Amino acid sequence: MGSISLNGINKSFGSTEVLKDINLDIKDGEFLILIGPSGCGKSTLMNLIAGLEDLTGGEIIIDDKDVSEESPKDRDIAMVFQSYALYPTMNVARNICFGLEMSKMPKNEQEVILKKVSSLLQIDHLLDRKPGQLSGGQRQRVAMGRALARSPKVFLFDEPLSNLDAKLRVEMRTEIKKLHQRIGTTIVYVTHDQIEAMTLADRIAVLKDGELQQVGTPYEIYNDPVSHFVADFMGSPGMNFIECIVKDEKLIIESGGEKYELEIPCKDAINNSKLDVVLLGIRPEMLTEIQPSVEKNSYIHQIKFDVDVLEPMGADTVAIGQWNESEVMARLSPESGNAAGKGFDLQVDTSKAILFDPNSGLRIR
Amino acid sequence: MNKFNLLNINFGRAAIYFILFLFAFIYLAPLYVMFTTSLKDIEEIRSGNLMALPIDPTLYAWKKAWASACTGSECKGLAPYFWNSVRIVFPAVIISTILGAFNGYALAKWKFKGSEFLFGALLFGCFIPFQVILLPMAKLLGALGLANTVTGLVLVHVIYGIAFTTLFFRNYYVGIPTELVKAAKLDGASFLKIFRHIFIPLSTPIFVVTIIWQFTQIWNDFLFGVVYSGSGTQPITVALNNLVNTSVGGKEYNVDMAAAIIAALPTLIVYIIAGKYFVRGLTAGAVKG
Incomplete structure (x- = not known):
């Protein structure tokens, strides 16, 4: 068991409010990702859950028990730190068993757990080494082993992969996901990397300036963001935002001497908002070369696009150019990417387009 | 070229x-x-x-300096005073180092309201000249009944040394990542267990630095020694002074020289044995960051 309820969490350092009224229920066995730009309070929230910092207001409930006032060791939580925080003078085995040693578990029981954990993480051969003799990936494993050994109710991961090189990061990401599937313990995971968030999470909680913006599955966060901020933060390359004039339930865009009328699915939203100008949000993958195979419908538009910069990514090529005085990114196939230039014929699919209020940044529904 | x-x-x-x-x-x-x-x-x-x-x-001069030279009215050489110094230095070094380690650990990693002020106040102790505290300390030792005793001198050196030892340990421990403390707290370790299992094993260089520093300071001290000691509890520095200033017949420069070397020998030996740690320890913080 390991469900967590955060009720009305507030945290201030002096007069600076770092977290403002955070309410979040994390289910037992869930993999929850806290994401946000640096300084948004995500690590502070994690420290509060761990009990390493004191709450200014609100309560933290783990398994129906209010732990707000309890010390870290009584909360039955294990944490993996960004810097791994392995004890430098102890070998790997003692690092893993230190928590058990502190809880006065008999040596032979410690041995059993050590064997289990080290074979699970494939670090059997490293047990006698000191942390200084390990590579980044190995340290990462040992840090996870130390957390696993105590079999806590909840794991906290504080940006655990950000010190690894790109390739290793992808490997360890997969491994953390496998690990979660195998042990099924609740995980709260802090990151600022939206790819990590998308790939790992059952649910993602997006934080900004100490406030919870949106909580939802990766699909919801990506396709149904509540605000300009969430839409912008998630996705790589990020969502395109284009200012459009509203006319007769359609969006008018003038660019390069041409005038386009875009048909969009959320007509009610336009009517309800009573705005003359809206922000059109559209993902780069909806801007492609002409796809003959796609059946023509009213949401498929064809525009002229002046490509300024090409960024080949291998599997596809991102074309960056100006459209309606906004910088717009399109995701092309590598082949058409090679041919892209001035006046490229671009297909714009608005079937998944969403609208934002240009003033408040909130979604228009 | x-x-x-x-x-x-x-x-x-x-x-x-x-x-x-x-x-x-x-x-x-x-x-x-x-x-x-x-x-x-x-x-x-x-x-x-x-x-x-x-x-x-x-070796005549050495033998005489050690065993039979006159220091004032007594003519037993430096030997008894050498052992006085040893009896003062060892407890004073050990106690002030241990207290400094605890202080430094608490001030670096267990910040509390006012801890920075407390550290600042302690630092102030590093800048107080010996002479300023002579009279009040003499009164205090008198009140405690420790005047003219080895214990009294140990107390003086411990108190005076705490400012320095705390400074050394605090600055060293500030360089150790706080995440280690957090991890150990989550592992269920207490204030003292974290100190014992995680910080002490990391502290060899700073222990060496502090011990050398304190040893040298206390062994070489003359002022406290001459003011607070009685005739039987004088440290070797005071005895050396008396030996050189006592002239029975002509001045025996060879005995003076031997006595001076004897008095300086322990600090020399400490530097030779542990000197490389001293340099390493002083710069460790700067390199590690």
Whole structure:
């Protein structure tokens, strides 16, 4: 068991409010990702859950028990730190068993757990080494082993992969996901990397300036963001935002001497908002070369696009150019990417387009 | 071009070494004179050259300085005072180092309201001159009934040393990542267990630095020694002073020199054994960041 309820969490350092009224229920066995730009309070929230910092207001409930006032060791939580925080003078085995040693578990029981954990993480051969003799990936494993050994109710991961090189990061990401599937313990995971968030999470909680913006599955966060901020933060390359004039339930865009009328699915939203100008949000993958195979419908538009910069990514090529005085990114196939230039014929699919209020940044529904 | 550069470098090197050797020679010359003089007999000192090697080396001066030279009215050499110093230095070094380690650990990793102020106040202790506290400390020792005792001197040195030892340990521990403390807290370790299992094993360099520092300071102290000791509890520095200033008959320079070396020997030995740690420890914080 390991469900967590955060009720009305507030945290201030002096007069600076770092977290403002955070309410979040994390289910037992869930993999929850806290994401946000640096300084948004995500690590502070994690420290509060761990009990390493004191709450200014609100309560933290783990398994129906209010732990707000309890010390870290009584909360039955294990944490993996960004810097791994392995004890430098102890070998790997003692690092893993230190928590058990502190809880006065008999040596032979410690041995059993050590064997289990080290074979699970494939670090059997490293047990006698000191942390200084390990590579980044190995340290990462040992840090996870130390957390696993105590079999806590909840794991906290504080940006655990950000010190690894790109390739290793992808490997360890997969491994953390496998690990979660195998042990099924609740995980709260802090990151600022939206790819990590998308790939790992059952649910993602997006934080900004100490406030919870949106909580939802990766699909919801990506396709149904509540605000300009969430839409912008998630996705790589990020969502395109284009200012459009509203006319007769359609969006008018003038660019390069041409005038386009875009048909969009959320007509009610336009009517309800009573705005003359809206922000059109559209993902780069909806801007492609002409796809003959796609059946023509009213949401498929064809525009002229002046490509300024090409960024080949291998599997596809991102074309960056100006459209309606906004910088717009399109995701092309590598082949058409090679041919892209001035006046490229671009297909714009608005079937998944969403609208934002240009003033408040909130979604228009 | 290449050859010219090479020549230049070699010339530069040579100049540097020349200057280094010159200064080392100037710096070591007094020690050389002390040592050679201590091995000469008094006749040779009077007639011979100051820099000359002893013609007929003798340990007479050393024996006398250690066992029978007069320090004031007593004529037992430096030996009893050497052991006084040992009895003062060991407890004072150990106690002040341990207290400094605890203070430094708490001030670096367990910040509380006012801890920065407390550290600032402690630092202030580093800048208080010995002379300022002479009278109040004498009153305090009198009130505690510790005047003229070895225990009293130990107390004085511990109190005076805490400011320095705390500073050393606090600055060293600030460089150790706080995440280690967090991890250990989550692992269920207490204040003392974190100190014992995680911080102490990391502290060898700073222990060495602090011990050398405290040992040298306390062994070489003269002022506290001369003010707070009784006739039987004088440290070796005071005894050395008395020995040199007591003249029965002519001045025995060879005995004075031997006595001075004996008095300085323990700190010399400590530096030779642990000196490399001293340098390493002082710079450890700067490199690690």
